[in-house]
Amino acid sequence: MPGLSYLTFRKQEASKGVYDAIVIGSGTGGLSVASILSQAGQRVLVLEQHFVIGGYTHAFQRKGYIWDVGLHYVGQVHIKGTLLNKVFRYLTKEQLEWAPLDDIYDRAIFGDKEYVFPRGRKNLMSALKEYFPTTEDRASIDAYFKLLSDVDALGTMYYAEKVLPPFLAKFFGGLMREGTLKYSDQTTLEALKAITKNEKLIGVLTAQYGDYGLQPSESSFYMHAVLANHYMEGAGYPVGGAPRFAETTVPVIEQAGGAVVFSARVNEIVVEGNTAVGVRMADGTVLRGKRIISDAGVVNTFSSLLPQDIIRKHKLDDMLKNLTPSLAHMGLYVGFKETFELPKCNYWIFPDVYDHVANQHAAASLDAPLPVAFASFPSAKDPLSQTTHPGRTTAEVIILTPFDWFKKWQGTEKHKRGEDYEAMKARVAEKMFDILFRAAPQLRGKVEYYEVSSPISAKHYVGHPSGEIYGTSHTPKRFRQTFLKPYTPVKNLFLTGQDAMIASISGGVMGGVLCASAILKKNVIWTIQKTIKG
Ligand SMILES: Cc1cc2nc3c(=O)[nH]c(=O)nc-3n(C[C@H](O)[C@H](O)[C@H](O)COP(=O)(O)OP(=O)(O)OC[C@H]3O[C@@H](n4cnc5c(N)ncnc54)[C@H](O)[C@@H]3O)c2cc1C
Structure with missing residues (x-):
């Protein structure tokens, strides 16, 4: 260490x-x-x-x-x-x-339908156009990629302004931020609704919204575009x-x-x-x-x-x-005492409803379907895992949760938070296991160990006041x-x-x-x- x-x-x-x-x-x-x-x-x-x-x-x-x-x-x-x-x-x-993930690095699942995100701008465009083949949708997809390129072309001006000495920033800051603000002032949903009316297409284009933790009607389109550009050529894992x-x-x-x-x-x-x-x-x-x-x-x-x-x-x-603080998160960490052939990719799993905003609103209680869940397999991504941890497989599921659900256990001590806390985690864990087995059904019945983290754990270990997943x-x-x-x-x-x-x-x-x-x-x-x- x-x-x-x-x-x-x-x-x-x-x-x-x-x-x-x-x-x-x-x-x-x-x-x-x-x-x-x-x-x-x-x-x-x-x-x-x-x-x-x-x-x-x-x-x-x-x-x-x-x-x-x-x-x-x-x-x-x-x-x-x-x-x-x-x-x-x-x-x-x-x-x-860095070890590259699979060429298909993200998979979005709505109900029974899977949409893959392949590495490379052209490949992703083609995949999307196969899923959405009408002339209108193909044109919207072109318009979307043009928007992403426009944001990419803004380059580093917005960030360069952050390092200008304060007295210079007073004079030149506005000008340097201007280009970005045109995109960042819009919500993701506003920007996408301007190019398509197809709810399903919007749902798929924003399927990675968990990467910035905020559903499309609230997130800045700039954040969305930066993220989408960031993963366009796939991804690596240390x-x-x-x-x-x-x-x-x-x-x-x-x-x-x-x-x-x-x-x-x-x-x-x-x-x-x-x-x-x-x-x-x-x-x-x-x-x-x-x-x-x-x-x-x-x-x-x-x-x-x-x-x-x-x-x-x-x-x-x-x-x-x-x-405002970003949402908090919960994690399910699972261990299997055998090796499995698992993909080096991430799963984004949704209810059979493509409207992320509606899903998020419907998820006001713990018993509602999870509006979004992420699943992946760290042991599959790390080429050294069978050397460092032979015969073991690991899986993770992450979900976004309001911190308020866990507020009452603030200040309590680890392992002493009481039965109601453990019961709450167990209820959520059940749902997270469902997500995991949707992503990898072959793991069902093979679990050797698991653990659930709550926003209270995140607050304790990483010190974010509301257990934030992504800061502000x-x-x-x-x-x-x-x-x-x-x-x-x-x-x-x-x-x-x-x-x-x-x-x-x-x-x-x-x-x-x-x-x-x-x-x-x-x-x-x-x-x-x-x-x-x-
Ligand atoms: C579940 C989850 C999954 C994610 N997945 C990805 C991903 O796949 N790809 C990606 O790009 N990003 C991902 N992120 C986001 C990414 O991890 C963060 O954006 C990034 O690590 C933040 O780095 P940071 O240095 O700003 O803050 P942090 O990593 O939060 O570091 C802040 C540090 O400050 C310490 N600290 C706080 N207060 C004090 C104090 N008073 N005294 C001393 N130390 C203190 C904390 O303990 C902590 O170690 C994920 C985040 C989470 C939570």
């Missing part, structure tokens, strides 16, 4: 002196900015509250099985020479490898599993004299005047850094990590009122919030991760790239392009 415990860290030399940067949280956003700053010669300290490094890229083990938590596929990384491929190679000094991201970035940080510490909860960011100078740990220890970077999410950072007088001074509470919700309004960027109103305090960019593994990582660019005052993407050949 990478990193060192807080207890060990406290005993070591490493705990002395002022760090060039202190990073709160070891998710993709935290480790990526730490790796870049380390490669620029800085001494970086990463502090993680959980006892495992990696944020949503951590994995957990039980009885000889291992399951990833928040990484099931990442677009573009498996194709040598793409920007994301180079970014990950840079962050990990070429130590992280060889050795999701924890390989931490395993390959932590040594880069340590080699530069830094440290990555687990079981290290930060209680407060120490601010003198209006300058962030350190962090106060849960045990009261103050650690000092020239810069403080938060990967803990904008809500944690602006509402509970900063001192009250600073929150008031900058009206941070008011800024947060423009954001990706509504049109979110994309208008100019404070979602590395710079904060507090001098030397920066944001990284998904809230500084957008949700996803690559979003978290690119949040780190942006944050490092703001701190180093240079375009880190150019550095990466120059350093990583091929």
